[in-house]
Amino acid sequence: MIAQSYDDIPYESNALKQTHPLHLYQLASYYGFNPTPIENARVLELGCASGGNIIPMAFHFPSTLFTGLDLSAKQIKQGNQWIYDLQLKNIALRCMSIEDFHDNEKFDYIICHGLYSWVDEPVRDKILQICHDNLSDKGVAYISYNTFPGWVIGNTLRDLILFATKDRRWLEDKINQIDSLFAIYQEGLTQTQTQTEYSWLLNEELKIVSEHSVNQLVHEHLSENHCPLYFYQFIEQAQRFHLNYIGDATFFDEGGDIAERQNNDFIQNRRFRSSLLCHAAHEKHNSTQHENIKQYYQQYLALSDNKFPIVSKKPHASLLARYQSQLQQHVTNYFHENILLTPVAQALMPFLDGQHDLPALCQIxxxxxxxxxxxxxxxxxxxISNESEIEENTIKICQETLYLLASRALLD
Ligand SMILES: C[S@@+](CC[C@H](N)C(=O)[O-])C[C@H]1O[C@@H](n2cnc3c(N)ncnc32)[C@H](O)[C@@H]1O
Incomplete structure (x- = not known):
């Protein structure tokens, strides 16, 4: 059933900066652990979809070995096509359920994003079991999940959608019904006689979800399983598998012990976490002050916001970005970020191979x-359709686009 839904409407699989082993390495080091440098590492991604996250990692780190698992044959086939076209030798995508994974291989980084709270208990346990059995001694696991209390109202809306569409047999019919459903509820919720704190909250949630893509609606609000949990419950589940909490991988990790973090979640109505785990036996050395981690984040974010980009005479983008631009409108930059291209940037991208100068690119x-x-x-x-105006504007647009691409870390 799950595999079928991801085969019918594949997940938009993109680069996720906070899952990158380089980032996990830095964070774990700051927290006083001794993780494996990425160059010698083995990386496993559970629920990798079509590999939009690990293929770019494998492309940029040829000495690191990557394995991805996913249930959806269609998504794995697409990922394998990319691997073949890019001639990558350090990555394998396997079509299988996480439940059937029984390898002895050890991994230094295990990534599991957008899966844990969308599968039933046996799969959740198996994810933690794999982290226990297959994480190397110094390994770091990244698991993201939806949390309470943020998802309390989100779940109410999800229940509402599931209830209202339960008699529609086909997914397409369910999706078509959602727009009119939202309009009816929004009208009801904004009528003054029904205004309460609850109606305000539900209406705010409706506004968020009405912006969702079909893809998000299908996999978040019409999916079979959804089991958000409190942060402390996740920690308890991890401890059952002798896994300890290191910290969170998001760029606003607030620090503190488990109780402080849980209290913050209550105060902030937090709805999502991406937690890092390691073996309970992984010895901690000198833990760094939280201030230093904040500083690291600032540097990390500043690095990817290049205010003084340089465009070389014959601009060069990675083979990966050039390849992606021919299949989709978004590409992965050198900081493992997902960048949406303008139509001109997308048209230029395949020719940014270090062989074309500005006049040649303008001609194209x-x-x-x-x-x-x-x-x-x-x-x-x-x-603009007049030829002399086209001539005049093309140079300007090409220059601006190249500058923009350089500023978004897409040119080297
Ligand atoms: C919401 S998507 C997340 C994809 C990716 N990790 C990301 O964040 O872009 C969940 C993925 O997990 C896969 N999946 C669900 N249950 C699975 C299972 N039991 N074993 C392997 N993959 C599974 C689905 O096919 C889907 O591609």
Missing amino acids: IKKLIIEGTLEIVDKNLQP
């Missing part, structure tokens, strides 16, 4: 505009 874009494949607009958002 100009040709596409004249052919009608690409459209550029003036300051009043009117399409």
